[in-house]
Amino acid sequence: xxxxxxxxxxxxxxxxxxxxxxxxxxxxxxxxxxxxxxxxxxxxxxxxxxxxxxxxxxxxxxxxxxxxxxxxxxxxxxxxxxxxxxxxxxxxxxxxxxxxxxxxxxxxxxxxxxxxxxxxxxxxxxxxxxxxxxxxxxxxxxxxxxxxxxxxxxxxxxxxxxxxxxxxxxxxxxxxxxxxxxxxxxxxxxxxxxxxxxxxxxxxxxxxxxxxxxxxxxxxxxxxxxxxxxxxxxxxxxxxxxxxxxxxxxxxxxxxxxxxxxxxxxxxxxxxxxxxxxxxxxxxxxxxxxxxxxxxxxxxxxxxxxxxx
Amino acid sequence: xxxxxxxxxxxxxxxxxxxxxxxxxxxxxxxxxxxxxxxxxxxxxxxxxxxxxxxxxxxxxxxxxxxxxxxxxxxxxxxxxxxxxxxxxxxxxxxxxxxxxxxxxxxxxxxxxxxxxxxxxxxxxxxxxxxxxxxxxxxxxxxxxxxxxxxxxxxxxxxxxxxxxxxxxxxxxxxxxxxxxxxxxxxxxxxxxxxxxxxxxxxxxxxxxxxxxxxxxxxxxxxxxxxxxxxxxxxxxxxxxxxxxxxxxxxxxxxxxxxxxxxxx
Numbered sequence: 001x002x003x004x005x006x007x008x009x010x011x012x013x014x015x016x017x018x019x020x021x022x023x024x025x026x027x028x029x030x031x032x033x034x035x036x037x038x039x040x041x042x043x044x045x046x047x048x049x050x051x052x053x054x055x056x057x058x059x060x061x062x063x064x065x066x067x068x069x070x071x072x073x074x075x076x077x078x079x080x081x082x083x084x085x086x087x088x089x090x091x092x093x094x095x096x097x098x099x100x101x102x103x104x105x106x107x108x109x110x111x112x113x114x115x116x117x118x119x120x121x122x123x124x125x126x127x128x129x130x131x132x133x134x135x136x137x138x139x140x141x142x143x144x145x146x147x148x149x150x151x152x153x154x155x156x157x158x159x160x161x162x163x164x165x166x167x168x169x170x171x172x173x174x175x176x177x178x179x180x181x182x183x184x185x186x187x188x189x190x191x192x193x194x195x196x197x198x199x200x201x202x203x204x205x206x207x208x209x210x211x212x213x214x215x216x217x218x219x220x221x222x223x224x225x226x227x228x229x230x231x232x233x234x235x236x237x238x239x240x241x242x243x244x245x246x247x248x249x250x251x252x253x254x255x256x257x258x259x260x261x262x263x264x265x266x267x268x269x270x271x272x273x274x275x276x277x278x279x280x281x282x283x284x285x286x287x288x289x290x291x292x293x294x295x296x297x298x299x300x301x302x303x304x305x306x307x308x309x
Numbered sequence: 310x311x312x313x314x315x316x317x318x319x320x321x322x323x324x325x326x327x328x329x330x331x332x333x334x335x336x337x338x339x340x341x342x343x344x345x346x347x348x349x350x351x352x353x354x355x356x357x358x359x360x361x362x363x364x365x366x367x368x369x370x371x372x373x374x375x376x377x378x379x380x381x382x383x384x385x386x387x388x389x390x391x392x393x394x395x396x397x398x399x400x401x402x403x404x405x406x407x408x409x410x411x412x413x414x415x416x417x418x419x420x421x422x423x424x425x426x427x428x429x430x431x432x433x434x435x436x437x438x439x440x441x442x443x444x445x446x447x448x449x450x451x452x453x454x455x456x457x458x459x460x461x462x463x464x465x466x467x468x469x470x471x472x473x474x475x476x477x478x479x480x481x482x483x484x485x486x487x488x489x490x491x492x493x494x495x496x497x498x499x500x501x502x503x504x505x506x507x508x509x510x511x512x513x514x515x516x517x518x519x520x521x522x523x524x525x526x527x528x529x530x531x532x533x534x535x536x537x538x539x540x541x542x543x544x545x546x547x548x549x550x551x552x553x554x555x556x557x558x559x560x561x562x563x564x565x566x567x568x569x570x571x572x573x574x
Contacts, residue, residue: 158427176385
């Protein structure tokens with residue numbers, strides 16, 4: 001077995017992991033902090049990718065393209081937010097409606113289902129031009145983005161507005177009783193969350209050299225996998241630990257996927273696992289992560305001789 | 310201070326479970342009034358407090374606080390005048406957030422929130438001093454999650470949060486009902502101290518008639534969505550539980566029914 005190919009798997013997994021981690025941070029904001037299951041993300045990730053690709057192809061500087069893509073994601077988040085708070089559409093449905101509508105919008109933006117960036121200047125080609133080996137450019141960009149965003153989100157949580165947002169997800173009754181409008185903070189959380197998701201899509205499009213209409217399929221499940229793996233592996237002591245845990249979780253998830261593919265490639269199994277099976281495997285990871293805490297509790301209860309619930 | 314004028318509220322209108330919760334409710338509070346509220350099951354005690362707090366829109370009538378007509382204001386806008394403690398200890402605090410975060414959040418009641426830091430070091434010192442007055446050892450646990458506290462500690466904290474920025478009006482909705490008798494007594498004493506020391510205009514719903522008589526300068530009894538009895542001053546001081554029961558039967562023409570109140574007697 002070639003050790004080097006495993007190491008490159010880890011490196012490649014880590015690169016994809018940190019880029020997708022930005023999406024997971026956005027999802028963490030809506031799903032965990034705001035307690036809002038936001039299905040907009042499947043659409044806003046693609047939206048970010050589409051806007052970023054089209055901008056880059058039009059000659060916009062790559063970093064500005066990422067910024068524009070982020071703003072487009074924020075707009076998508078605000079639509080879901082208004083559907084939910086203004087018109088009282090349930091959270092899941094509001095997200096699904098926006099996501100559904102975004103499919104058409106994303107196709108309009110790209111003009112086709114797959115928008116390639118062959119020979120265009122991207123953030124990654126710019127980094128390579130500085131003399132960084134191409135295998136490391138992706139990881140470097142991803143890590144810089146992830147670290148800056150962890151610090152930014154952490155600081156945001158410490159502000160008065162950030163506190164109100166966290167409290168809204170925790171106890172909206174208390175927030176209203178203390179004179180803050182929960183609707184404002186729900187919309188704000190969805191805006192920031194989807195902005196991060198679109199930023200992730202924007203980076204991804206530039207990294208892989210194309211945007212695809214289906215690149216966002218299953219984003220919410222991949223994000224949940226990252227969040228939950230992070231929670232299992234990392235302490236939840238402070239928000240800094242938690243946010244770092246989300247990024248680590250995203251990286252570990254990608255490395256698991258890379259290893260599963262590698263094993264399947266080299267091992268002599270009856271059924272060859274391919275990239276197409278990853279959605280099934282991801283779903284299984286999330287299900288295990290969802291039921292694991294309960295299993296752990298009942299196992300502990302049994303070991304200590306007490307009845308589990 | 311507080312004026313409730315001809316307020317009506319019906320829940321589930323036009324359905325088989327329609328409930329006329331408030332019927333021509335009128336109440337006037339002077340500044341510094343500490344009013345205890347008792348009444349039977351479904352008399353409208355909590356509904357009245359929720360109407361004042363703006364939890365729902367009124368069908369008819371007006372509510373003014375300190376000269377401001379708040380009838381049309383949503384809950385979060387009225388919060389600048391009102392401090393509240395709920396029956397459920399989980400409701401008044403954010404359990405996943407730290408004690409100091411909850412207090413800092415309460416300190417900003419009714420203020421615009423900005424991108425300034427949510428807590429300053431000066432505020433932390435203030436919180437330590439205030440928590441010391443509770444005598445529950447919470448002053449050493451500023452960075453403990455509120456979810457780790459007991460029900461009594463949580464209610465004491467909620468009371469502190471409701472009053473840390475002096476409210477024009479304090480609403481206490483059976484805030485000791487979910488606590489064990491000993492803790493309930495402690496929290497009630499704490500409440501009495503805070504209210505009298507700060508001369509807070511207060512409405513306190515209670516299911517304990519003795520407490521209703523013991524605390525406050527005024528007692529009202531509600532039945533069928535409005536006030537049926539309003540006793541204050543010397544008359545209140547000399548009240549006995551048996552007097553209250555007799556008065557209830559006299560005014561309403563039926564026997565007093567409140568399961569928890571009967572048990573608490």
